[in-house]
Amino acid sequence: MxxxxxxxxxxxxxxxxxxxxxxxxxxxxxxxxxxxxxxxxxxxxxxxxxxxxxxxxxxxxxxxxxxxxxxxxxxxxxxxxxxxxxxxxxxxxxxxxxxxxxxxxxxxxxxxxxxxxxxxxxxxxxxxxxVFPGISNSMVRQGVEALDKADEIKLSYIVAGSGGAGITVMRTTFIGIQQPFEAWIDNRWQTIKPYTGRECLDFGKPYGKAHVYWYDMPETTTLQETFSVDSVITKFGSVPDFYNYATWMMAHGLPEKVLKSPKTVEFLAQVSHVMTDVSDRFTGTGVAMRCDVKGYGSEGAAHYISTFSHESASVxxxxxxxxxxxxxxxxxxxxxxxxxxxxxxxxxxxxxxxxxxxxxxxxxxxxxxxxxx
Incomplete structure (x- = not known):
């Protein structure tokens, strides 16, 4: 066996x-x-x-x-x-x-x-x-293969409440907003501050329009190496939007030394876990992803869009x-x-x-x- x-x-x-x-x-x-x-x-x-x-x-x-x-x-x-x-x-x-x-x-x-x-x-x-990374990366491959030439890849993710993924994911989120990261934009690495660039996108049913922010993900590196595109953009957000504002305040309002403290990360993760235990009953714990690939197809300049959602991010x-x-x-x-x-x-x-x-x-x-x- x-x-x-x-x-x-x-x-x-x-x-x-x-x-x-x-x-x-x-x-x-x-x-x-x-x-x-x-x-x-x-x-x-x-x-x-x-x-x-x-x-x-x-x-x-x-x-x-x-x-x-x-x-x-x-x-x-x-x-x-x-x-x-x-x-x-x-x-x-x-x-x-x-x-x-x-x-x-x-x-x-x-x-x-x-x-x-x-x-x-x-x-x-x-x-x-x-799921992200994971299913999202394969969505990108689908999009790149649908075009003759891909120039820009953009992946956007939203999670409802906790996503049903437990406190470890909460810790990961707060670690991820601690410091700027390098993103591949216009054929060069540029420094981006996490949880900036707020943007409203349509994720399709059941979430519709939701807000996302710049967020560091490993796809920034691997997708650029795999597909040799000019830009790779990765953004993340939460539903309800209240959690986005709370995360933005943590990313931009706390002193860097405090934000990087393991004790701060653990405190924020525990508080968020308690909050989402309540809100999950109303928002659910789903995930939605949107893949945008821009480039050229058989009829000229093209914009490929794909969306995916599931009622449980962890599942x-x-x-x-x-x-x-x-x-x-x-x-x-x-x-x-x-x-x-x-x-x-x-x-x-x-x-x-x-x-x-x-x-x-x-x-x-x-x-x-x-x-x-």
Missing amino acids: QRVLIIGGCGRIGSSIAQDIINHTEAEVTITGRNPQLGMAALERFQDKVQFQVLDLSNQHQVKTVVSKADVVVHSAGPFHYRNADVLRICIEEGVNYVDVSDQRSFTHKALEQHSAAKTAGVTAIINTG AAGMGTGSIVELLLKGELVQPGVHPVEQALSTELFQSILKSRQLTIEKTINFLQENEQ
Whole structure:
């Protein structure tokens, strides 16, 4: 029997990944965590369809032992701002395929540095899976392939309330607004302050128009390298809009030293978690994404737009990652090396994933007149 190890599998994202793998494969699933009580609670939720093992990532001997028994390892123990790439390195050493839900630029760079080692070892490692990044990256690939030439990629994300993703995502959000980041604009890297550039976009049903802001994501780097476009824009926002104003105030109102303090991050994450526990009852915990690709098609200048939504951000992330695991287990995705998902996953395979999980992406292409360009 094939075995899947999910590191950080007791959290909401890890649990959603486990559920998707259970739904679509016959693999034996083991989830890990540092807290035995959380592990036992997870076993009850899964009705003993998974196994649990206590695992401390700082104990590399222990990590190596559990990794060596798996066919695929999923790394979902965020926030990835604080993670090195040791789990990936151990997978390469043990010859085990690897998937993660990383959503942080520096971690992405650390992982990509191991591309040659993974290729030599015959290990397929797919990073930045999930919903955003993840499904969003494949939406971009669809858009680029729909045009003859792509010049600009823009990805915009909104999450309702907590997104059902747990406190780790709250921590990630507040870490992400701590300092300026580099964005690829007009063929050069430019410094952007997070949570600026407020913009209202139409995300389609059920959210309609919502506001987003500049936000640092690893796609800024990988999409530019994959598709060689002039600009890559990544923006994020929350529903209801109240949370955007609160986050903006944190990003622009707190002294830098205070904002970067781990104690501040933890305090803000805990307060936000309590607030969204209340608001989630009214707003839901969904996610919506919009992909804009501008360039040229058969009829001249073109603007490709696609949208995606799901009632649960955490479940959608589980589907994005679980589907990659399924393809690895079936041997349908074999690409030794370390790859962001848009490089590894063909549009044909992506469409098969959408169909098997009953997910829909709405797409349109608008051809522009000269005075509209």
